[in-house]
Amino acid sequence: MTTVADNGVNVQALLDAREVLKGAPEAAQFTWRASSKWQNGVHTTITVKDFFGLGQEQAHKETSVFEADHPEVFAAEDGGITPIEYLLVGLASCLSAGVASVAQLRGIQLNSVEATVEGAHDIRGILGDPDVRNGYNDIKVTFNIDADASKEEIEALVAQSQKRSAVFDALSNPTNITVEVS
Amino acid sequence: MTTVADNGVNVQALLDAREVLKGAPEAAQFTWRASSKWQNGVHTTITVKDFFGLGQEQAHKETSVFEADHPEVFAAEDGGITPIEYLLVGLASCLSAGVASVAQLRGIQLNSVEATVEGAHDIRGILGDPDVRNGYNDIKVTFNIDADASKEEIEALVAQSQKRSAVFDALSNPTNITVEVS
Numbered sequence: 001m002t003t004v005a006d007n008g009v010n011v012q013a014l015l016d017a018r019e020v021l022k023g024a025p026e027a028a029q030f031t032w033r034a035s036s037k038w039q040n041g042v043h044t045t046i047t048v049k050d051f052f053g054l055g056q057e058q059a060h061k062e063t064s065v066f067e068a069d070h071p072e073v074f075a076a077e078d079g080g081i082t083p084i085e086y087l088l089v090g091l092a093s094c095l096s097a098g099v100a101s102v103a104q105l106r107g108i109q110l111n112s113v114e115a116t117v118e119g120a121h122d123i124r125g126i127l128g129d130p131d132v133r134n135g136y137n138d139i140k141v142t143f144n145i146d147a148d149a150s151k152e153e154i155e156a157l158v159a160q161s162q163k164r165s166a167v168f169d170a171l172s173n174p175t176n177i178t179v180e181v182s
Numbered sequence: 183m184t185t186v187a188d189n190g191v192n193v194q195a196l197l198d199a200r201e202v203l204k205g206a207p208e209a210a211q212f213t214w215r216a217s218s219k220w221q222n223g224v225h226t227t228i229t230v231k232d233f234f235g236l237g238q239e240q241a242h243k244e245t246s247v248f249e250a251d252h253p254e255v256f257a258a259e260d261g262g263i264t265p266i267e268y269l270l271v272g273l274a275s276c277l278s279a280g281v282a283s284v285a286q287l288r289g290i291q292l293n294s295v296e297a298t299v300e301g302a303h304d305i306r307g308i309l310g311d312p313d314v315r316n317g318y319n320d321i322k323v324t325f326n327i328d329a330d331a332s333k334e335e336i337e338a339l340v341a342q343s344q345k346r347s348a349v350f351d352a353l354s355n356p357t358n359i360t361v362e363v364s
Contacts, residue, residue, distance in 0.1 A: 008223035013257035018309040030303045034270035038295035041190035042279035046271045048263045053305070054255055061260045066248075068275030073236055075195035078243045081230045083279060084348045086272030088216035089228045093250030094265035095361065097224035113220035121212045123235070126348050127200040135352030141361040155363050162361050166266045166308050170317030171352060172359050179277065179323040179344050181337050 005148070009104040027054050043069040043079045084136070088117040090167045095141060098161025108153060111146040118142075139171065187330070191286040209236050225251040225261045266318070270299040272349045277323060280343025290335060293328040300324075321353065 021028040030053035036046045049063040067080025081089075092115045103110050119139045125132035145154050162168050203210040212235035218228045231245040249262025263271075274297045285292050301321045307314035327336050344350050 010257040028306045032301045034299045036274035036297045044275040044278040075192040083272045083276030090265045090268030092218035093226040096220045096226040115218045117216045119214045124210045134348045139359045143363045166316045177321045181325045
């Protein structure tokens with residue numbers, strides 16, 4: 001008797017969406033949004049609720065609210081994680097979602113997927129040293145996965161996830177950003 | 183009578199840190215971390231607590247926990263914002279922190295700083311189309327700032343913030359990412 005892998009990912013819906021969007025590229029154009037409100041010092045509150053996609057306005061079921069601040073070692077109040085840590089939150093979750101999706105597609109049952117993401121940051125850049133970059137010098141992701149599969153199959157899941165990860169691409173390749181004052 | 187601008191940023195501490203770190207570059211090497219645990223489907227829970235910097239282990243005052251998922255239009259449960267939206271959370275807060283810091287340094291009183299960040303994303307990439315990138319096509323930030331300053335001075339604050347923003351750099355320039363399975 002064969003048990004069917006169930007990681008909770010509706011792979012058929014994603015495969016169907018891919019086919020539909022091939023013939024309707026305009027529906028595949030999403031706009032994700034975040035709104036922020038400065039509190040005091042370097043503390044900002046950020047809200048995420050609505051987005052655009054499939055040709056119309058959409059919304060998450062709930063409004064998500066986030067706090068960003070600097071830690072006390074930067075002479076701040078530590079009212080939330082730092083802005084640059086949010087990038088690691090996104091990277092860990094994007095790669096993990098990819099592992100689950102690819103595992104489902106390949107019929108591999110996952111038991112647990114844990115990851116640690118570490119970003120090396122020379123803070124002399126943001127303090128004004130023109131010879132040091134402001135962002136991360138490099139980022140390292142380490143997965144610890146328990147699945148009904150061989151080590152090689154697990155490594156292949158992670159490799160494929162990386163290949164189709166939105167956040168992995170956004171961090172490893174450049175994106176044009178325009179900043180305006182209204 | 184002149185009122186002194188107070189945006190709540192301890193600029194003197196940052197200027198002092200810059201001087202100290204010039205002579206102690208090893209203390210400026212920070213490592214930021216996030217740990218994640220897959221829940222089910224594409225839903226992952228991410229925790230941020232400790233980091234390394236100033237030559238030793240450090241920790242935020244509190245543990246921050248985040249949920250990431252896909253929305254219902256992606257046939258998921260919408261148990262949190264999407265991984266790629268976390269990048270916008272980081273960008274909005276980083277640029278806002280920079281505006282507050284630069285305003286403090288320039289003696290400009292801020293009354294309110296709001297921003298909207300929008301990321302354009304063609305989701306055919308993550309669904310497997312090899313001709314479409316996985317990440318954002320472009321990102322747009324719009325600031326709405328009320329400050330005791332001219333339009334030109336406000337625009338200069340935003341420009342300087344952008345120039346020294348960790349997240350702006352991390353998203354607009356490439357970073358090397360290694361992914362391993364332990």
